[in-house]
Amino acid sequence: MALQEIGIKSKRYDLQSFGFKNSIINWNLDSTVLTEKTIELNQGVLNDTGALCVNTGKFTGRSPKDKFIVKDSITENTVDWGDVNIPISYDTYSSLKSKMIASLEGTEIWGRNCYAGADPLYKLNVTVINTTPWANLFCGNLFINPSNKELEEFEKGWLILQIPTFEAVPEIDGTRSPNFTIVNFTEKVILIGGTAYTGEMKKGIFSVLNFILPHEHQVLPMHCSANEGREGDVSLFFGLSGTGKTTLSADATRSLIGDDEHGWAEKSIFNFEGGCYAKAIDLSAEKEPEIYGAIRPGALLENIAFFPNTNSVNFADKSITENTRVAYPISYIPNAKVPSIGNTPKNIFFLTCDAFGILPPISKLTKQQAMYHFISGYTAKVAGTEIGVKEPQTTFSACFGRVFLPLHPTKYAELLGEKLEKHPEVNVWLINTGWTGGKYGEGKRMSLKYTRAMINAAIHGELDNVNYIADPIFGVLKPETCPNVPTEVLKPRSTWSDGEAYDRQALALAQLFVNNFKQYEDQASKEILSAAPKTSI
Template structure:
C-alpha cells in the first residue's frame, strides 16, 4: 500500500498519472523539501540558509536534445528545423512507458502548480520529480495554488523529470542519453538524463510560446517587466549581457517578473512565480536585490564554497559560469503580487552594440519595432568566448529564438497588432554597448547614462524633444535627454573619424540584411520597409 504525504487535490491521484510508487510526497512546503534534501545528503545550506545543490553532468540546457512530437496536431503548425526538432509519436510513447515503469517502487515528489499569473490563460501543471530539491525548484518557479485552488486542482499538463533515467539512443530514438520531449497532443513533457532544472522552466515556456499565440492571440515574451507608482508598465527585452536584469531592477518600481511574460488585451502577466537568476560574480554592490534574495528557501545550483566555510564564492565558476539562484518572486522586496499589470507604456529592446554604431537610445516606429524584434541583435566581444578576437554579431529572433515553436514572423505580427491597437505604447532601442568607436577603441556607454535615458523615457521627458532619424538605420534619435551629455545621443559625433563610422555602420546594416533573408518570404512589406539602408 502506498504511503502518501502532504496535501493533494481530490481530483488527482497516482493512478490518474499512470504511476505506481512506494512513497509519494504531495505539494510539500519548502522547509520540508529542504530538510529532506539535507537528510538524503543531496545538498548543503550556506550561511544565509539557502540550499546548495549540484545538478551533476549537465549545468545548462541541451538544445540539440530537445524534441517536439510531430503528429496531426503539430505537423503543420510548428516551425520545424534545427530549433524545433521533430520526433515520432511512437518514440514518445515508448519512452513514456519506460519512464513510468522506472518509477515503480521509487520515492517521488509531486507538485500541482500554475504556469501563468493570469487566471484566463494559466496552465495547470503537475510535475513529478525524483529529488526533493527539484520539487523545491518547481515550488519556487511555478505559481503555488492557494488551499482552495489546490482543492479544486485538475491536471492539464504533466512533466516527468527523471534525471536517473538514461535513454538508449540506439533503441529509444534519441540523440544521446539525455532528452527533453514535448507532446502537445498528450500534454506531457518528458525530461530524462539531466538534473539541470532549467529544462523544466524552459520546457513549459516553450509550451506557452505555442499555445498562447496559437489559440488565444496572446503574445508570449522573453522579457522582464516592472511597474511604476502610476501603474505604468515597462518591458525589457535583451539577450545575455545586454543588461535586462540589471536595468529592470529598480527600487522605485515594482517587479512583475524577470524573464517570461504574456501580453493579453489589457494585461501583462508573469508566467512564473519566481526567478532563476544567474549568480556568477553576484555581489551586494552589483545586484543588491538578487543578493538579498539568496536566503532560506532559495535553491543555489552548482556554486562553490570558500574553503572550510559555508559561504558561497560567487566568483568561482570552476563548475560552470551558469551558476543559478532559484527563489520565489516574493524574495524580491518590491515584487508585485499577483504578478500582473496593465498594457505596457514603454518597451525597451536592449542591445550591446560592440561596434559603437547604434544610438544609446532611439525611438522606433511600429514597423521598426517589428523588424528589430525579429532581428534580436546584440554582439559578443573578445574574451567572452574562446576564439572570439573581435566583435561578432549575434541575432536571436524575438530575443529568444530557441524557445519559439512557431515561425518568428507570427510573434512579430502579433506585436505589430498590439502596437496598432495601443498607439500610445512607446518602443525604444537601447544600446548598452560602445560609443566613440568599436570595442577596443571606444568605451562602454555609462550605466549611469543608460539609466538616465530609460528613466527619461518612462517619465515622459522625451515626449517633446527634437528627434532626428539615423541616416542608415532610420531610428529616431532624441537630441536632448536630462542627465545625458548631448554628444552621446549622436554616435557618429563621438567618433574621431566620421568616415570610418559611416563604413562600419554600412557593414552592420548589411549584417542585419543578411540575417533577415531567412524571414523575407513570410515578412510583410511594412516589416521589410524598416530595414536599414546599405548605401549612403
Template sequence: MIIMVMVDTSSSNVYLNQDAKTLVQQTLTRGQGKLNDTGALCIQTGKFTGRSPKDRFIVRDEITSDTVDWGGINIPIATEVFDKLLSKMNTFIRGREIWMRNCYAGADPSYRLSVTVINTTPWANLFCHHLFLRPSDREMDNYKPEWVIFQVPEFLADPDIDGTRQENFTIINFAKKMILIGGSAYTGEMKKGIFSVLNFVLPHQHGVLPMHCSANEGEQGDIALFFGLSGTGKTTLSADASRKLIGDDEHGWTDRAVFNFEGGCYAKCIDLSADKEPQIHAAIKHPALLENVSFKDGTSTVDYSNADLTENTRAAYPIYHIKNAKKHSIGNTPKNIFFLTCDAFGVLPPISKLTPAQAMYHFLSGYTAKVAGTEVGIREPQPTFSACFGKVFLPLHPTVYAELMGEKLKENPEVRVWLVNTGWTGGAYPAGKRISLQYTRAMVQAAIQEEFALQTFRPHPYFGILIPEACPSVPTGILNPRNTWENKLAYDRQAQSLAELFIQNFDQYKAEASEEIKNAGPKLIQVAL
C-alpha cells in the same frame, strides 16, 4: 494524493507538495547541497549547466504536424519514441523517492495552465516551488492537473535504441500534455519547456501574445516591458526599487492586460554584487536556490565572480523575495517597451526611439552579440539574431508572434518602443568599454518619465533609429555612438558591416513582411575602404 495516469508512482515513495523549508532540509539530509551564509541552498546540476537546445524535441502528430515551425529549433520526434521513453522512465523510478508538485503557469486565471511536476530530487522540486505559481489552499482543494513535467535526470537514453541524439533529452507532447526530461538536471529545462508550451497554446488558441520579457509597474499603473536575450539586462533593469516588479522573464499580453507566467525569478549570478543589483542580491536568502556557484576559500560565502563551473550561474527564488514585487502579477497594457541588445560592435546608440515599423523590424531581428570568452571557441564578437528575442522557445513561425505584436501596437498607438544598447561604446569589444549601467538606468528612467518628450531626435545614418540629443544625468557625448569613436571611419565601416548582417538575417522574413517593415531596416552607405 493525485497520481498521474501516465506516470506510475505506485511503487515509489512520493512526497507531495512539500513546503520550501522541508525541501531544503531534505536536500541537505541527502547530501545533495549546502547552505551559504545567507541561508540559500547551493546545489550543482552536474554535466549540464544550461539548456541543450539540440536535444529538445516536439512530438509530431495531428496537433503539431501543420502548425509547428519544424527545423533546427523545433526538432520533430515520433510518438512511438515518446511512448517508449515514458515506459522506460516509469520502470526506472520504481522503488525510488519522487517529489510531486501541483502548480500553475500564468497569473491570469483565464489563460493559466495547471502543471503537475514530478522530480527525483527535492531541490528540483524546490525550483518548481519558486518558479511556478503556487496555488492557494482553496485552489489546491479544487486542483485539476492539465500538463505534466516528468523530470528524471538519472535516466539516460540510449540514442541507438531510443531515437534521441544523445543520452539527454527534453520532449514536448501536445497531445498527451506532457514534457519528458531525462539525462539533464539543469532546472531551466522545466521552466523553458512550459514557456514553449505557452508559446504554442496562447497564440494558437487564445490570440494572446507570449513574450520573452520582464515587466514592471510605476505608481500610476504604467507598465514597462524589457525584451532581451540572456545577458542583455532584462532582470537587472526590471528590478527597480521605484517600481513594482510584475515578473523578470515570461509574460503574456491580452487585449486588456499583461500577466506573468511565473511565480518567481531565475537570475544570472555571474559577477553579482549588492552595489550593482541590490534587489537581486538581497533576494538570495533562505530558501532561495543557487545553482553551480563556488565559495570563497574556507567559507560559505559565494564567490559570484568565479566561473569555474559555468558562466551561467543562477539563482531561483520566489517573486516575493523582491521587496517591491506586485502581489498579483498582472498589470495594464504597456506604456513603454524596451528592446535590449548587447552590441559588442559599439555601433548602436545607448538608447533610441523606434517607429512602429522599426519596432516590428527589430522585434523580428532580435539582435545581440556574444562576446569573446563567454563560450568555448569564441575569440571575437559574434552576432546573434533570435526572432522575437527568444526564437529557441517559439514552436510557431516567428511571423505569427510578430503579427500579434503588430496588432498590439496598432491597437495601442500610445505605446512607445525603444532600442537600448547595454553593450559597448567608444569602439568594438575589447577596444571600447561597456556602457555604464548607471547611464542605462538613467536613460530607461528618462523614457519612462517622458523626459525625452521635448527633446530633439536625429536619425542614425545607417539604421534610421531616432537618437535623442540630450538625456538627464547622462553625458551628451555618449548618446551618438559615432562621437565616442576616436576613428570615425572605423566606426562607419563597423556600422556598415553590422547593417549588412541585419539585412542578410532579415531576408528570411522578406516574403511575409510589409513594405513598411522592410523599409524600416538599415540602409547601406558607401564607405571609404
C-alpha cells in the same frame, strides 16, 4: 506495494491512470521539508545564509539540440520545424514514457500541482513529478503555488516528468544523446531524462506557453522583464545575455512584475512565473542587493563553490560553471508585485550590446521598425564571453528567445504589431548598452549612468516633446537632447574620431542585419521588410 500518496494532493488528479504504481509520492511539500529531505539524502548543503546549495551534475545549462516536439495532428502544420524545433515520432515518445514510468516502481518521488500564468484567464495547470526533493523545491519557487482550496479543485493540465538518472539509448530510443526533453502537445506531457538541470523544466513550460497563447488566445508571450511605476505605468525590457536586462529593470522606485517571462493579453501584462531564476556569477550586495538578499532559507543555489573551509559562497568562482543560478519566490524581492499583473505597457525597451559602436544609445522605433528589430533580436558577443571569441561577433536571436519559439518568429512579430496598432500610445525604444566612440577595443562601454538617465527620461515622458532626427542607415529616430546626458553621446557618429570609419562600419552592420533577415523574408510582410536598414548611402 501499492501507490502511496503523502501530503496535500488534488482529489481530481489521478497518477495511477497515467501508469504510476508501487511508489511513494510526496505531494506539495513546503520548502522547509524539501530542504531537510535534500540534506538527509546528502544531495545538498546549506550556505551561511540558510539557502540550499546543490550541484546539477553533468549539465549546468540547457541542451537545446536535445529538445524534441512530437510531430502529430496538432503540431505538424503549426510548428516551425527545423534546428530549433526538432520533430520526434509519437512511437519514440510513447516508448520512452513507458520506460520512465516503469523505472519509478518502488521509489520515493516528489509531486507538485502548480500553475503558470498570473492572469487567471490564461493560467496553465502544471503537475510536476521529480525524483529529487530539491528539483521539486525549484518548481515550488519558479511556478505559482495554489492555495489549499485550489489544490483540492486542481484540474488535470500539463505533466512534467523529470528523471535525471534515466538515460536514453540513442540507437534504440531514437534520441540524439542519452539526455532529452520531449514535448507532446496532444497528451500535454513533457519528458525530461538524463539531465538534472532545473532550467529545462522552466523553459519547457515557457515553450508550451509560446505555442498555446498566440495560437489559441492571441496573447503575445515575451522573453522579457517587467516593472511598474507608482502611477501604474508598465515598462518591458527585452535583451539577450550581457545587455543589462536584469540590471536595468531593477529599480527601487518601481515594482517588479517579473524578471523573465510575461504575456501581453487584451487587458494585462502578466508574469508566467511565481519566482526568479537569477544568474549568481559575481553576485554582490552592492551590485544587485535584491537578488543577494533573496539568498535565504527556501532559496536554491545551483553549482556554486564555497570559500575554503567555510559555507560562505564564493560568487566569483567559475570552476563548476559560469551559469551559477539562484531560484527563489518572487516574494523574496522587497518591491515585487503580487499577484504579478500590470496594465498595458507604456514603454518597451529593446536592449542591445552593440560591440561595433554604431547604434544610438537610445532611439525611438516606429511600429514597423519595432517588428523588424523584434524578429532580429540583435546583440554582439565580445572577447572573453566564449572560448574562441577574439573580436566582436554578431548574435541574432529572434524575439530575444529563438530557442523557445515553436511557431515561426514572424507570428510573434505580427502579434506585436497588432498590439502596437491597437495601442499607439506605447513607445518602443532601442537602447544600446554596448560601445561608443569606436568598436570594441577602440571605443568605450556606454556609461551605465547615462543609460539609466535615458531610460528614466523615456519612462517619465521627458523625451515626448524633444526633436528627433532619423538615422541615415537604420532609420531609427534619435533624440537630439536628453536630460542628464551630454548631447554628443546621443550622436554615435560624432563620438568617433573618424566619421568615415563609422560610416563603413555602420554599413557593414546593416548588411549583417539584412543577411540574418533573409531566413524570415518568405513569411515576413512588406510592412516588416520596409524597416530594413540601408546597405548603401
